[in-house]
Amino acid sequence: xxxxxxxxxxxxxxxxxxxxxxxxxRGFNIDSLAVGVTxxxxxxxxxxxxxxxxxxxxxxxxxxxxxxxxxxxxRLNDGEFISRELILIxxxxxxxxxxxxxxTAEIMQxxxxxxxPSCVTxxxxxxxxxxxxxxxxLKPYGIREIVxxxxxxxxxxxxxxxx
Amino acid sequence: xxxxxxxxxxxLEAEGVSVVFGYPGAAICPFYDKIYDSDIKHILVxxxxxxxxAASGYARCSGRPGVCVATSGPGATNLITGIATAYTxxxxxxxxTGQVRSxxxxxxxxxxxxxTGACEPFVKHSYLVSxxxxxxxxxxxxxxxxxxxxxxxxxxxxxMDIQTNEIEEFVYPDSVNIIGYKxxxxxxxxxxxxxxxxIKASKRPLIVSGGGVLSSGVKLxxxxxxxxxxxxxxxxxxxxxxxxxxxxxxxxxxxxxxKAVANRALHEADLVIVCGARLGDRAVAAPHxxxxxxxxxxxxxxxxxxxxxxxxxxxxxxxxxxVLDMLVENIGDxxxxxxxxxxxxxxxxxxxxxxxxxxxxxxxxxLVSHLSAMFRSKAILVADVGQNQIWCANNFRIREGRxxxxxGMGTMGxxxxxxxxxxxxxxxxxxxxxxxxxxxxxxxxxxATIAGNNLNIKIIIMRNSRLGMVRxxxxxxxxxxxxxxxxxxxxxxxxxxxxxxxxxxxxxxxEEAENIIKGIVDSDKPFILVxxxxxxxxxx
Numbered sequence: 277x278x279x280x281x282x283x284x285x286x287x288x289x290x291x292x293x294x295x296x297x298x299x300x301x302r303g304f305n306i307d308s309l310a311v312g313v314t315x316x317x318x319x320x321x322x323x324x325x326x327x328x329x330x331x332x333x334x335x336x337x338x339x340x341x342x343x344x345x346x347x348x349x350x351r352l353n354d355g356e357f358i359s360r361e362l363i364l365i366x367x368x369x370x371x372x373x374x375x376x377x378x379x380t381a382e383i384m385q386x387x388x389x390x391x392x393p394s395c396v397t398x399x400x401x402x403x404x405x406x407x408x409x410x411x412x413x414l415k416p417y418g419i420r421e422i423v424x425x426x427x428x429x430x431x432x433x434x435x436x437x438x439x
Numbered sequence: 440x441x442x443x444x445x446x447x448x449x450x451l452e453a454e455g456v457s458v459v460f461g462y463p464g465a466a467i468c469p470f471y472d473k474i475y476d477s478d479i480k481h482i483l484v485x486x487x488x489x490x491x492x493a494a495s496g497y498a499r500c501s502g503r504p505g506v507c508v509a510t511s512g513p514g515a516t517n518l519i520t521g522i523a524t525a526y527t528x529x530x531x532x533x534x535x536t537g538q539v540r541s542x543x544x545x546x547x548x549x550x551x552x553x554x555t556g557a558c559e560p561f562v563k564h565s566y567l568v569s570x571x572x573x574x575x576x577x578x579x580x581x582x583x584x585x586x587x588x589x590x591x592x593x594x595x596x597x598x599m600d601i602q603t604n605e606i607e608e609f610v611y612p613d614s615v616n617i618i619g620y621k622x623x624x625x626x627x628x629x630x631x632x633x634x635x636x637x638i639k640a641s642k643r644p645l646i647v648s649g650g651g652v653l654s655s656g657v658k659l660x661x662x663x664x665x666x667x668x669x670x671x672x673x674x675x676x677x678x679x680x681x682x683x684x685x686x687x688x689x690x691x692x693x694x695x696x697x698k699a700v701a702n703r704a705l706h707e708a709d710l711v712i713v714c715g716a717r718l719g720d721r722a723v724a725a726p727h728x729x730x731x732x733x734x735x736x737x738x739x740x741x742x743x744x745x746x747x748x749x750x751x752x753x754x755x756x757x758x759x760x761x762v763l764d765m766l767v768e769n770i771g772d773x774x775x776x777x778x779x780x781x782x783x784x785x786x787x788x789x790x791x792x793x794x795x796x797x798x799x800x801x802x803x804x805x806l807v808s809h810l811s812a813m814f815r816s817k818a819i820l821v822a823d824v825g826q827n828q829i830w831c832a833n834n835f836r837i838r839e840g841r842x843x844x845x846x847g848m849g850t851m852g853x854x855x856x857x858x859x860x861x862x863x864x865x866x867x868x869x870x871x872x873x874x875x876x877x878x879x880x881x882x883x884x885x886x887a888t889i890a891g892n893n894l895n896i897k898i899i900i901m902r903n904s905r906l907g908m909v910r911x912x913x914x915x916x917x918x919x920x921x922x923x924x925x926x927x928x929x930x931x932x933x934x935x936x937x938x939x940x941x942x943x944x945x946x947x948x949x950e951e952a953e954n955i956i957k958g959i960v961d962s963d964k965p966f967i968l969v970x971x972x973x974x975x976x977x978x979x
Contacts, residue, residue, distance in 0.1 A: 286619060289567065294559065301560050331746075338743035344564040344584060347619040439618070 280352045282437045283322040286345040311409035312425030368418030440605040443571040443604030444469035450578035453611040460490040464510020467537030469602035484497040485884035489856035492520020496860025501911040504531040523561035527847035531590040538598040563591030583615040586620030589741035626757035641710035655759035669775040671783045673701040676846030678965030685834040696724040713737040714872015795972035809835040814869040823854035823874035827909035831979040852881025876902040886939040903972040936967040943967040
């Protein structure tokens with residue numbers, strides 16, 4: 277089972293290692309992790325996507341809550357949140373294939389951000405599933421490099437995870 | 440102007456600290472220079488790990504956080520085992536370490552170690568102080584965090600320049616506001632009501648008491664609840680002492696090394712009320728120890744403990760003190776069904792059995808079971824780790840005193856330094872440390888601390904020239920291949936004691952041992968009794 281945790285933390289030295297350390301020493305794996313500041317000074321948000329059964333998730337939430345710099349932990353409910361990843365893909369692109377690749381990007385609503393004689397770089401911001409679809413579509417052309425952020429996520433509607 | 444080091448001492452004074460255990464070094468020298476002029480007593484241990492164990496013993500007997508101090512690098516890393524022990528055993532502790540100058544951090548200079556990083560998994564929280572101005576807030580928070588919620592160790596790592604820098608004035612904060620730390624101590628009323636209903640509906644209820652009852656300081660209230668409802672009680676190793684051993688409702692310690700009657704009660708109960716215990720694998724090795732139909736009520740201040748090891752139907756997060764009040768208030772005049780009371784009574788008869796005697800040796804279980812009667816009723820017994828721990832846990836007939844041991848971490852060498860801490864917390868009480876010849880040699884450097892401070896601690900060494908607990912495992916699981924469990928080259932412990940100027944004697948029978956003890960209980964000096972124990976004496 278994949279789940280997404282939205283964690284508010286006090287922005288102090290060592291907080292990220294405290295959290296990632298907690299995952300590793302209890303044998304839990306992290307699929308993706310993203311950190312950024314929030315609108316509250318001194319408070320950062322960490323979004324973690326991870327895998328595990330109900331027991332693991334419950335334990336994780338509780339153990340995270342025990343960390344002193346952790347202010348709030350919320351498991352986002354399936355289907356009730358919007359998630360995004362940003363990806364930059366550098367694709368091998370012979371001149372003959374350029375139109376085809378641009379077309380593919382257009383269909384997926386991705387943006388060409390850089391072009392060189394033998395490659396293009398595409399920027400894409402979507403949920404993890406659609407990002408994976410784009411990668412699959414571009415694979416046949418030869419992917420040179422992928423740079424991908426962790427997932428960030430926010431509740432739909434009026435619900436929020438804030439201080 | 441006031442220096443960081445002076446502020447550190449003033450913070451300790453503001454927290455009412457009267458004794459700290461430590462070992463100096465270059466990076467903590469500014470602090471040592473200031474504590475020299477202070478009324479706070481500094482006890483020089485002989486190895487930093489023992490400073491932490493002493494702080495643990497002190498904390499457990501005083502009900503206040505114990506404080507230990509070490510220098511940077513190896514001083515700090517030596518503390519780790521002691522800090523980890525306090526963490527697993529949930530003991531409130533402040534560990535203060537010196538650190539190299541801030542501008543040198545990360546350059547691998549002499550005696551530099553990333554101690555906040557190294558201790559990460561073993562502390563409730565840690566600070567690497569970056570400004571002298573932060574010291575008062577950090578100390579205030581550290582004491583608050585260590586002593587509230589589920590208690591535990593907090594590490595404060597202070598670079599030398601932070602200790603020597605001066606600021607305008609010292610103001611100790613009145614209160615603490617940590618946005619992410621607001622432990623819930625009040626039990627949830629609806630869950631308490633569910634618990635009451637479940638207790639009333641049960642035919643064979645049982646209480647499992649853990650160390651949490653002692654941390655909350657509600658031993659007597661807890662006993663009242665058991666007496667009022669007549670619910671029988673078993674305990675984890677950390678919970679020993681919650682009930683007097685000979686109390687009619689108490690059935691002993693549970694678990695792989697516990698009492699058969701306690702495990703039987705757990706197996707046959709239809710409702711188990713777990714009070715401040717994490718139920719680790721030594722307590723409940725496999726879930727089938729409890730019947731599938733058993734309803735579990737788990738009361739703990741740490742929500743993460745509930746449901747971690749045992750499936751729980753009714754979780755109550757809160758301080759035992761508040762939850763017990765709520766239970767007592769709402770239980771009415773419920774008492775346990777007669778039949779269950781009678782069953783438990785018949786089991787209780789089997790609690791203390793007399794083990795066979797081996798000629799020319801002290802039978803340790805019998806000796807421990809007679810020990811309590813020889814000392815005053817509030818005596819503090821500190822058991823080390825190994826067979827001696829099990830002998831003590833199962834046979835010490837505790838009355839109003841304390842039983843201290845590391846039930847969670849199981850750190851050999853705990854008993855002697857912890858006894859030192861206990862004695863400083865409770866100079867009015869008898870303090871007895873029991874260890875094996877293996878664990879004695881892990882803690883015996885503290886004989887100097889005992890001698891130097893003339894601490895009235897009675898040490899009993901159960902000498903079988905074996906690492907008995909591991910040897911027992913080897914007999915059971917490794918075809919009796921005694922790899923590295925025969926203690927060769929042991930010194931003559933009597934000569935060692937004499938070298939420290941500590942009175943001592945040796946016993947080879949229970950009669951001899953008891954006569955020696957009777958002769959020394961009223962002395963105000965330390966004493967070491969070496970008991971020769973038959974090597975094949977089992978743990979249980």
